[in-house]
Amino acid sequence: MATFQVAKGLVLVWILSFSVEGFLPNRLSTVHTLNPTDYTHEEITQIGVLKAAAKFLEDNPPPGGASFTTGQLQNLDPLNPTTLFTAYYGVQRLKICVLFLEVTSGGNLQSAITEIIDANSRVDSDYVSSAEYHVGGEEIQAANIRMITQRNSILGVLSAASPNFESARSMIGVYLHILQDFYSNTNWVELEGGVPYEDLGTFT
Numbered sequence: 001m002a003t004f005q006v007a008k009g010l011v012l013v014w015i016l017s018f019s020v021e022g023f024l025p026n027r028l029s030t031v032h033t034l035n036p037t038d039y040t041h042e043e044i045t046q047i048g049v050l051k052a053a054a055k056f057l058e059d060n061p062p063p064g065g066a067s068f069t070t071g072q073l074q075n076l077d078p079l080n081p082t083t084l085f086t087a088y089y090g091v092q093r094l095k096i097c098v099l100f101l102e103v104t105s106g107g108n109l110q111s112a113i114t115e116i117i118d119a120n121s122r123v124d125s126d127y128v129s130s131a132e133y134h135v136g137g138e139e140i141q142a143a144n145i146r147m148i149t150q151r152n153s154i155l156g157v158l159s160a161a162s163p164n165f166e167s168a169r170s171m172i173g174v175y176l177h178i179l180q181d182f183y184s185n186t187n188w189v190e191l192e193g194g195v196p197y198e199d200l201g202t203f204t
Helices: 003-019 039-061 081-089 106-127 140-158 166-183 189-191
Strands: 096-098 102-103
Touching: 003 189, 039 106, 039 166, 081 106, 140 166, 140 189, 166 189
Parallel strands: none
Antiparallel strands: 096 102
């Protein structure tokens, strides 16, 4: 009987170890097969950063180049560093400064995005027991304060005389992890649907 109870307890722990997970770091981090409509931290960050970069480039066309309509770059199909870079300049030899990196090719842009993704993924190991980094245990207020602190730190790094862009990208990855976990680990989506919580991480 005791052996059965222990076995049942171990099975329960094994099940809970998966069921309490929000977004998984990537598709290689689970024994389960994710549906095509499921997203991981890696995928959300990749898409989100590319969309943000595309929006920035739409608002800041190259000197002497053509202007862009809203969504023209954000809705590229496919949207990836190479197609974005090519659509912006038409060639891949000029230099832009985006994501705090002087970019001379789609590969450089992807390297910058990968740094952010890696920092995002490390939150699950570096802060595994810190609820405010995962918006767990109803620690929404603590997570919001953590995001505000993180945002201020990012702005502080970027406003320095000699900004440490690598450090900024790492901190952005942490910020995005908390932001993503808010939508994953609370009932905001059930209550508000696709409406973003725009004050999250900016106001107490």
